[in-house]
Amino acid sequence: MANISQTNVVVSNNLMARALREAFYAGLVALGLFVLFVGLKTDQNILNELVLVQRWGLLAIFVAIAMVGRFLTVAYIRPWFEARKAAKAAAPTVEREAGFVARNFSLLALIALVIYPPVMVALFGFQGSLKWVDNFGIQILIYVMLAWGLNIVVGLAGLLDLGYVAFYAVGAYSYALLSSYLGLSFWLLLPIAGVLAAAWGTILGFPVLRLKGDYLAIVTLAFGEIIRLVLINWTEVTKGTFGISGIAKASVFGIWSFDVSAANNFAKVFGLPMSSAYYKIFLFYLALALCMLAAFVTIRLRRMPIGRAWEALREDEIACRSLGINTVTTKLTAFATGAMFGGIAGSFFAVRQGFVSPESFVFLESAIILAIVVLGGMGSLVGIAVAATVMIGGTELLREMDFLKQIFGPEFTPELYRMLIFGLAMIVVMVWKPRGFVGSREPTAFLRERKSVSGSFTKEGHG
């Protein structure tokens, strides 16, 4: 007994010593890294001369944070995680009966979404609800659709696509250009944008799908950039960085319009006071309907032979070929289907903004959409929808955090920190749930009972 406690003391002494040592090194590294970035700053004085501002106090704070952080990590946080892991491994895994909410999550979420706009109107009035319906509701739904589209490529077929935003751009610009040059209506352009994006997906797919894994990822990334640069530089058609504005609004199947001047304006027809809220609410329900359609198609596709082939491709491409599956066309269909979803989301984005410019289609967008898919759990529609809500809703919420200004001073703009928080949140989620919110996979067919497949058996795919 005494022996054991003695060794424990030795171990903890060792740990403390190591923690202090590592904290010291971390401090050194931080000092080296930040001395030129933080410690010294070039500035202009009133005479427009370049002066060197010394900020040793700030540098000391940075170094102190690094040292304390490293110390806490080594001395406390890491042992705590290890202890927890050991405890988890020791405890037997008990299957918990899912609660009412968990079992009916999709249905409850759908009901909540359907009553969301009226509730917002009731709470904040027509004008006040705009922000909640548009910035939160519609924006999140667009990302849900985008992420569901990418999910087919990455989550089901296991092809890492870093240039997905290209198809979003193709959809948005298809709508913007065809509507402003040819005056085609939204309802016609929605499927056209989807088809055009799918066509681009196929065109890209042909040369690219011979590549695998990292190479595929890099080439798709390049494709995303090419599309964006074409949009910037083909000024005669796309108006370059100015973007295309004044994009026609959608109408309710051509029956009621939302143009203020039109005779069949929705508000006029029903004798309602003028407000832009009707249009936003209409768009919200439209986005919801499109998302439901996308979900329906995805669920059906998973049970089709093509959907199973996608997942089989993710699991083992060589085995697929040994079973007579043409993997090239299978990959192409995954690419095209994903691109089609992206294109539809893009045209919806254009109609919501009334304005598109290449700035909306930077690589960061691809990264965010991919992050949503990974966070949600590759392949899971519900998980991805939750992840989109958390990520997009969360960053939007940061705009609302005005009270933070009182704490950090009036110059503090919380949305500037959104990428920082975004990154931290991702790390936390990935440590806590490495397979995303929903890590298990629902089988597409069963003989006796439907058992979900634990994430430890599914693979991520290698391109």
Next chain:
Amino acid sequence: MALETDTMTKDPILKVEHLSMRFGGLMAINDLSFEAYRGDITALIGPNGAGKTTVFNCVTGFYKPTMGMITMRQKAGKEYLLERMSDYEVNRDAKVARTFQNIRLFSGLTVLENLLVAQHNKLMLASGYTILGLLGFPTYKAAVGESIERAKYWLDKANLTDRADDPAGDLPYGAQRRLEIARAMCTGPEFLCLDEPAAGLNPRESLALNELLRGIRKDTDTSILLIEHDMSVVMEISDHVVVLEYGQKISDGNPDFVKHDPKVIAAYLGVEDVEVEEVIEQIAEITPGDTH
């Protein structure tokens, strides 16, 4: 090279002629010719690195041979030159299925799903390349029912019915081997290539495997080409044995003939050709007749 004359009258399903495969400076297969006969279990044996898996990869289209011709003759008489076809066409059109030396299952899909993926081409057609299926056409539903029946049949044969809804990666090793064979059979092959199906199995699993292979032989008209190290398995279930060493055929005939071929004995004991005579004498002294 000793060829038996009585096998010449049989109907060859697979004919390999002057097959060579070179990897850089290494001649993995050197001018190999052999035939596999319809309805037989043909065993391809040889020491490690002899080139057996390479032969399989050439036959199933995964490697393009440097030289040679591989002809598959289907029951209906249609002939396919396998060396000209890509890997998936070899399965889809020529009806040659295979398993892998290191098991390749879709581990995240359930056992049943594995067997359904194997029926992809048939189901794809029935679903009108997905479009009719998406619209819920009854032809597709009927085809799915049929596929599940077929999967059930093979689940039963492979003794996996109880595990049908479990992920394939969760099965024990022997069951994974059987599932891989069942999955290959679900593609409806005329010719089945098995790469060391008994490797690493315990005696009980080995027995279950032999059962499955015999079932295939008895109840279907699928011919089998089998790579195997375990001599007891080879001698027990195969009708015809081809022995490879350093990419060349050193013996070809029925199991009894091969078992007593001095070249085979030498190859398996790993001696130089010049010492063969010596070894045979030694063996004759120790175990007259049986070499195992």
